[in-house]
Amino acid sequence: MTKSILLVGVGGQGTILASKLLTTGLMEAGFDVKMSEIHGMSQRGGSVSSQVRYGEKVESPVIELGGADILVSFEKMEALRYLNFLKPDGKVVVNDYEINSMPILSGKAEYPINAVEVLKRKAATVVIHAAQEAEKLGNSKVMNIILLGTIIKAMGLEEIDWEKILRDNVKENFVDINLTALETGKSLV
Template identity: 75%
Template sequence: MVKSILLVGVGGQGTILASKLLTTGLMEAGYDVKMSEIHGMSQRGGSVSSQVRYGDKVESSVIEVGGADILVSFEKMEALRWLKYLKPDGKVVVNDYEINSMPILSGKFDYPTGILEELSSKVPTKVVHAAKRAAELGNPKVMNVILLGTIIRSMGLEAINWEKIIGDNVKAKFKELNLKALTAGMDLV
């Protein structure tokens, strides 16, 4: 059985790094894994998505509309943008975090209100405060690893040796911080 995880966010949030760590862990656990990423205007704060599919045999890296088991959104407006990709019985983990796009920054549009309420009215939604938790850990850059932790717990992937994955893929001086962030994320869901 193939599982599909859709990670979405805004350029600079570490969405791609989180998906690469996830993919590495899944591969080391023996799954067949396919990953694809769309950067969009990621260097300028544009939409970024990463699709990770894993199981015994994965034919395609692409998650079709209505095909994601879980949607993990690093920024809350992106959750609404990608919601149509969620399975009818899928779930959403959304970071209660706003990044203003260029049209909002230029004053052409206002940031939409009621996003979390709209999501919750449509699908099972877990709202997390990953930015706040990262700040409590002393480094806002580990928000992505906190959100990775929410995926691990939500998908039942705790048995994978994440300490090794983190140790092999981050600088040694940041290993302990990232392990704390991973645990913090798992504790949020």
């Protein structure tokens, strides 16, 4: 049975790196994996989404509307934007974090003040504070690895050798903090 994971965020949050690490781990575990990514103005703080599908045989990299087992959002407004991709019994992991988009910064739109409440009404939702957790670890850039840890735990993928994946794909100086961030993320769901 194919599982579908949708990661969404804003350019610069490390969404694509988290997706690539997830894909690498799944492939090394022997799954057929397909990944697709969309960088909508990602360099300018625009919306970024990455779809990872895995199983015995995956036919398509694309998650259809209502097809995601889990939606992991690095920024809470992005969770609302992609909520219609979630299965009726799917789960949401949302980072309680705000990044104002250009329409909001320019005054053409307002940030939804009750994003988390809306998510909780519509789906099984776990709210995490990855930015605060990353700050506690001393490096705000590991927020994405904390969120990767939530996926690993929520999808039951702990048996994969994530330490090896990180050692093989992260600069040596940052391996230890990333391993700690991964464990932090797993403890949050």
